[in-house]
Amino acid sequence: MPLIxxxxxxxxxxxxxxxxxxxxxxxLPAAFGAAxxxxxxxxxxxxxxxxxxxxxxxxxxxxxxxxxxxxGVVFTLSRWRTLEAIHAxxxxxxxxxxxxxxxxxxxxxxxxxxxxxxxxxxxxxxxxEAKERLEHLHDHGxxxxxxDLRSAFGPDGAPxxxxxxxxxxxxxxxxxSRYDQAARARELETITRVMQARRDAGN
Numbered sequence: 001m002p003l004i005x006x007x008x009x010x011x012x013x014x015x016x017x018x019x020x021x022x023x024x025x026x027x028l029p030a031a032f033g034a035a036x037x038x039x040x041x042x043x044x045x046x047x048x049x050x051x052x053x054x055x056x057x058x059x060x061x062x063x064x065x066x067x068x069x070x071x072g073v074v075f076t077l078s079r080w081r082t083l084e085a086i087h088a089x090x091x092x093x094x095x096x097x098x099x100x101x102x103x104x105x106x107x108x109x110x111x112x113x114x115x116x117x118x119x120x121x122x123x124x125x126x127x128x129e130a131k132e133r134l135e136h137l138h139d140h141g142x143x144x145x146x147x148d149l150r151s152a153f154g155p156d157g158a159p160x161x162x163x164x165x166x167x168x169x170x171x172x173x174x175x176x177s178r179y180d181q182a183a184r185a186r187e188l189e190t191i192t193r194v195m196q197a198r199r200d201a202g203n
Contacts, residue, residue, distance in 0.1 A: 007130035016195035040085020044078035057126035088170035
């Protein structure tokens with residue numbers, strides 16, 4: 001059964017370690033925990049704690065990020081079973097709360113904040129694919145190749161609407177006690193090392 005590949009993209013207003021963006025990094029363990037425990041979540045690219053490499057290939061940011069001008073970039077890549085599951089995670093809980101602060105932490109986007117597209121269940125997208133789909137959505141608008149939740153498409157290429165009632169039911173069934181906070185804390189430590197390495201390298 002086809003899955004939905006989902007990538008998010010945001011450019012930080014300030015470098016890692018700056019008080020202006022600290023609230024974002026403080027929420028990362030809970031946000032990752034909520035995703036991993038979410039109904040309809042399949043998997044995501046994560047960092048190896050030793051090599052710091054992404055599990056889904058070499059990291060390639062979208063063209064909108066300029067390391068000479070921007071404080072940093074946050075780019076995620078995951079797979080989900082339904083649009084409703086993505087909607088439930090994105091707009092409720094800790095991630096929904098974080099969205100209300102996004103303009104405090106991130107530049108006002110002149111690019112898509114996310115893109116979705118359908119993939120075969122045995123296909124794991126890489127960062128080159130995520131970059132291409134996000135840029136395609138920016139350049140051409142929503143289509144079966146890359147879309148957002150407002151203008152979605154099904155795996156057959158036909159327009160598809162998110163079932164808001166089904167998404168609301170997923171939110172009501174969510175169980176925060178399933179979050180593995182210890183694992184998320186370890187992942188935050190890895191992300192901290194990554195951001196520090198980028199800062200030290202000047203990008």
